[in-house]
Amino acid sequence: MTVLSVNVNKIAVLRNSRGGSEPDVVRAARACLDAGAHGITVHPRPDARHIRADDVYALAELTRERGVEFNLEGNPFAPPRAGYPGFFALCDAVRPAQATLVPDSDAQLTSDHGFDFVRDADSLRPHVDALKGIGCRVSLFADAHTQGGRAGIAHAADVGADRVELYTGPWAEAFASGASEAMAAQFAEAARRAQDAGLGVNAGHDLSQENLGAFLRAVPGVLEVSIGHALIGEALYDGLDATVRGYLALLGEERG
Numbered sequence: 001m002t003v004l005s006v007n008v009n010k011i012a013v014l015r016n017s018r019g020g021s022e023p024d025v026v027r028a029a030r031a032c033l034d035a036g037a038h039g040i041t042v043h044p045r046p047d048a049r050h051i052r053a054d055d056v057y058a059l060a061e062l063t064r065e066r067g068v069e070f071n072l073e074g075n076p077f078a079p080p081r082a083g084y085p086g087f088f089a090l091c092d093a094v095r096p097a098q099a100t101l102v103p104d105s106d107a108q109l110t111s112d113h114g115f116d117f118v119r120d121a122d123s124l125r126p127h128v129d130a131l132k133g134i135g136c137r138v139s140l141f142a143d144a145h146t147q148g149g150r151a152g153i154a155h156a157a158d159v160g161a162d163r164v165e166l167y168t169g170p171w172a173e174a175f176a177s178g179a180s181e182a183m184a185a186q187f188a189e190a191a192r193r194a195q196d197a198g199l200g201v202n203a204g205h206d207l208s209q210e211n212l213g214a215f216l217r218a219v220p221g222v223l224e225v226s227i228g229h230a231l232i233g234e235a236l237y238d239g240l241d242a243t244v245r246g247y248l249a250l251l252g253e254e255r256g
């Protein structure tokens with residue numbers, strides 16, 4: 001079964017645009033869980049452009065109360081700064097079920113590539129070990145759309161990761177252009193290589209109700225999808241409850 005982890009970054013974008021506390025990130029996350037979402041994801045960025053450390057603590061409490069997965073995403077190499085204690089410190093404080101490491105910088109509008117597991121192995125390993133040492137499952141953001149990404153993906157296992165998260169931005173673009181067949185084969189190959197190396201496979205970035213079904217048909221065995229940008233956008237029209245239920249239906253899970 002593929003589980004749905006809803007990324008609520010975009011609720012915080014809206015809140016921060018005016019200061020104050022509305023819309024309420026925890027209330028939105030609760031609504032997603034009430035609709036049947038299996039977990040909550042956030043990607044607190046060092047520049048605090050959306051999710052802040054206090055959101056992480058509050059969402060950790062909610063997910064603990066509800067007994068669902070909390071997935072915390074971030075760059076383990078980004079140094080702490082005012083308002084951002086660092087990725088490991090956040091994980092140590094809240095002990096998320098899953099820590100997803102993403103190699104991005106402040107200058108990036110959003111995450112747009114995975115690790116190079118061969119080049120980054122020695123620097124990644126101590127971070128993976130430390131996160132596993134505090135009980136987190138560790139997933140590493142990975143490219144499937146490049147030859148190098150597919151060729152190197154099995155090395156995520158050598159680094160000690162439990163899973164990889166396939167960066168699906170290129171899939172979404174290919175799907176929108178109406179020419180996704182070759183891309184589907186590339187993602188299926190990347191997933192197969194990862195699974196053969198003993199890694200679980202997650203997927204995320206720009207997945208939507210439009211492109212998710214085709215992705216899951218093309219790529220067997222995806223354990224988790226984390227979805228935020230499109231889902232929160234769709235919820236503006238249909239509401240969070242109906243939108244989350246729409247995703248669950250695509251995952252083959254009908255809820256009343």
Ligand SMILES: CC(=O)[C@@H](O)[C@H](O)COP(=O)(O)O
Nearest residue numbers: 009043073102110111204205
């Ligand atoms: C790793 C990943 O693909 C998501 O976390 C994505 O980066 C969302 O982050 P933003 O909401 O900051 O774009």
Ligand SMILES: NCC(=O)COP(=O)(O)O
Nearest residue numbers: 007204205206226228229
């Ligand atoms: N890991 C991907 C994620 O959490 C959400 O990405 P997006 O749906 O906001 O692009």
